[in-house]
Amino acid sequence: MEKTNSYYILPNNFYPVKKLQNYIHMGVVRNYSKGQSVVLPGELIYKIVYVLSGRLSINFLNEDGRQKLMYYADPNTYADRLFPFDECYVHVIAEENSTICFFSKEELFEIFQQDKEVLSDFITNYSSKCGYFMRESKEMILYNPSVRVLRLLYELCLTQGKSVDDVYQIDIKLSQKAISEITGVHFVTISRIFGFLKKENILYKTTSKITVIDLERLKELVNEWMEF
DNA sequence: CCATTAATATATA
DNA sequence: TATATATTAATGG
Numbered sequence: 001m002e003k004t005n006s007y008y009i010l011p012n013n014f015y016p017v018k019k020l021q022n023y024i025h026m027g028v029v030r031n032y033s034k035g036q037s038v039v040l041p042g043e044l045i046y047k048i049v050y051v052l053s054g055r056l057s058i059n060f061l062n063e064d065g066r067q068k069l070m071y072y073a074d075p076n077t078y079a080d081r082l083f084p085f086d087e088c089y090v091h092v093i094a095e096e097n098s099t100i101c102f103f104s105k106e107e108l109f110e111i112f113q114q115d116k117e118v119l120s121d122f123i124t125n126y127s128s129k130c131g132y133f134m135r136e137s138k139e140m141i142l143y144n145p146s147v148r149v150l151r152l153l154y155e156l157c158l159t160q161g162k163s164v165d166d167v168y169q170i171d172i173k174l175s176q177k178a179i180s181e182i183t184g185v186h187f188v189t190i191s192r193i194f195g196f197l198k199k200e201n202i203l204y205k206t207t208s209k210i211t212v213i214d215l216e217r218l219k220e221l222v223n224e225w226m227e228f
Numbered sequence: 229c230c231a232t233t234a235a236t237a238t239a240t241a
Numbered sequence: 242t243a244t245a246t247a248t249t250a251a252t253g254g
Contacts, residue, residue: 175230176231
């Protein structure tokens with residue numbers, strides 16, 4: 001039975017390569033504490049960084065000090081440092097206390113030969129990542145900042161919202177700062193948007209949950225705030 | 229730590 | 242030039 005390649009909205013929980021954890025004896029396992037660098041900017045390790053527990057962030061750095069969060073690697077996913085690009089500084093940071101397994105290209109390809117399912121899942125993971133970044137570039141080009149945030153909230157509600165007593169609940173731990181990093185919208189602007197949505201009784205957010213009171217109004221706002 | 233608000237600057241249609 | 246968004250700084254939960 002073929003699974004569909006899900007459409008990812010947030011840059012985490014990419015397609016898991018679960019069976020790779022059966023082969024960690026072939027790699028190198030290490031623990032990192034929260035905040036610790038796993039791969040330093042410019043460091044060449046030629047390995048994949050597979051997450052067993054915890055969470056990593058993968059950040060791209062520019063010469064002028066600016067940086068952009070690219071994605072989070074949650075358990076059973078990986079940060080790929082097999083094929084480093086020239087002039088591109090990547091910083092991999094442990095966002096939580098994390099246990100990581102490093103695999104070299106040789107080790108990984110040996111596993112692929114032994115277990116085609118791992119190879120299949122590995123490629124599917126790449127595909128889901130690729131889908132996310134294609135979506136992100138589309139959003140950046142087609143929509144202005146506020147509309148991007150509204151569209152993100154709307155799609156989160158459609159894909160993971162659970163209907164509870166006349167409202168939708170999205171069980172997700174997502175700070176305003178995280179939304180800011182994901183959408184490229186300034187955190188003060190994010191705060192203002194949430195303030196407005198709450199005032200208008202459209203939606204409100206707590207630490208672990210987003211509650212959508214008026215999904216229709218949210219959809220209308222997307223059009224109202226869009227420029228033609 | 230994370231979120232809010234105000235004042236001001238910059239960017240964009 | 243009007244509006245949207247970013248920046249900075251100050252403050253509160």
